[in-house]
Amino acid sequence: MTTPQPNYYDTPTQPRLLDVVRARMRTQHLSLNTETTYVQWIRRFILFHHKKHPRDMGSPEVEAFLTHLAVDRKVSSSTQNQALSALLFLYREVLAVQLPWLENLTRAKPRERLPVVLSKPEVNRLIEQLSGVNALMARMLYGTGMRILECHRLRIKDVDFDRHEITIRSGKGGKDRVTVLPSSLIPELKSHLLTTRKLHDEDRGKKVPGVEMPDALEKKYPSASTSWGWFWVFPAPDLSVDPRSGIRRRHHVHVVSLQRAIRQAARQAGIAKPATPHTLRHSFATHLLQSGYDIRTVQELLGHKDVATTMIYTHVLNRGGRGVVSPLDN
Structure with missing residues (x-):
């Protein structure tokens, strides 16, 4: 009842x-x-x-x-x-x-689709068509396996240059995980953070309210939202109104700008595959498996709860056509 x-x-x-x-x-x-x-x-x-x-x-x-x-x-x-x-x-x-x-109630059975994966030359061609912050974010997506929102929501404190790792907070499923920070990305990222620090200091000088804080941390640590450690790695260029609190503050960059930039870069690079930011995550996983890393390691880096989700990338370990040699080639 x-x-x-x-x-x-x-x-x-x-x-x-x-x-x-x-x-x-x-x-x-x-x-x-x-x-x-x-x-x-x-x-x-x-x-x-x-x-x-x-x-x-x-x-x-x-x-x-x-x-x-x-x-x-x-x-x-x-x-x-x-x-x-x-x-x-x-x-x-x-x-x-x-x-x-x-x-x-019966849930609709999802279609089993293989992920779109770019080859390493295609990834390079794609990123070459990008510039500025979009190029840096694209390289980070491919180099770390992060989801697009995980990249955009990244905080300064979660980037560890000494250990060459990035801590992803509250990823899909609300779980934290650690992924690799590519050595080749460190100089460019450090240079970017110098510009970001100037923006942070300008906000503090203008008494702009601090950045959005997760859960109840804003009440527990009132000064944390204005600290450098909690600032966005990729802050938006302009202030905007928080849709929940109504506070005008600095948010992270919007995901749409990178999505559009990657679609345009794919066209300019002559890539026929439907490339999106998530395609770079698929390519990260696939290329690690091709390089010989075990499935469990890739699972942890991607933050998959079930290894069966990661197993979809093993299709690339075979040659085209599931490893079959066509009779035309004999």
Whole structure:
């Protein structure tokens, strides 16, 4: 038997449902990207059913929405599962409705696709078409195996030049890990940080509020947000308003700029493959395996929970066509 929940559409004094969703996600320290995505899917679900309250809907409505996404909107299985995850969060975490059909809903089976991997010459051609900070970030993605957001959110304190390593905080799944800092990247990165330090000092001189801090650290260590160690390795050139706190402060560079730059660089380099920042991560893993590093080491550097996820890169250990020699070549 379910516990009756307040109808957030009943009176003006009750908080709006989507505001309650946001508040619940923030208490669980979920990322802004996850918050934005989940709220979008919940809103679309409600609008699809003509603004009917989710508490008054059940399995047929959820299945109808997911079918609409797959059949009418032709979304991928991963997008369909993302929408389902948002609805599960709504019912379980916000409405506190435990219904059997939630557990019995079948997730769309994702298609098994091999990752797009660039050869070493292609990586070099791609990076040669980039300049400035975008070139540095691209080299870092390829040289460390970081995800694009992990690179953009990197803090000064997590770069260890002496040990040649980078600590990635709160990566996918909320876990920390350590990856390699390429020796060839150190001079360029140190030079970049000299410019970054000037920007940090300018902000302090102008009394700009400190950078965003994870979880409750801003209250626990009030001065940490203005310290050099917590400053972004790749800060944005301009100040912007924090969408959660409303504070005008220095954020890290936006991921879109690097995504666009890499797409354009791939075209200029004559690379037909659909290259993205994540392609450089795929190439990092593949080239390490080609060089003889064991699968467990690559798994740790990538931050994969299950080695089966890393195993997808072993396809490159064979020659083309799974190592088969074509009869045409004999």
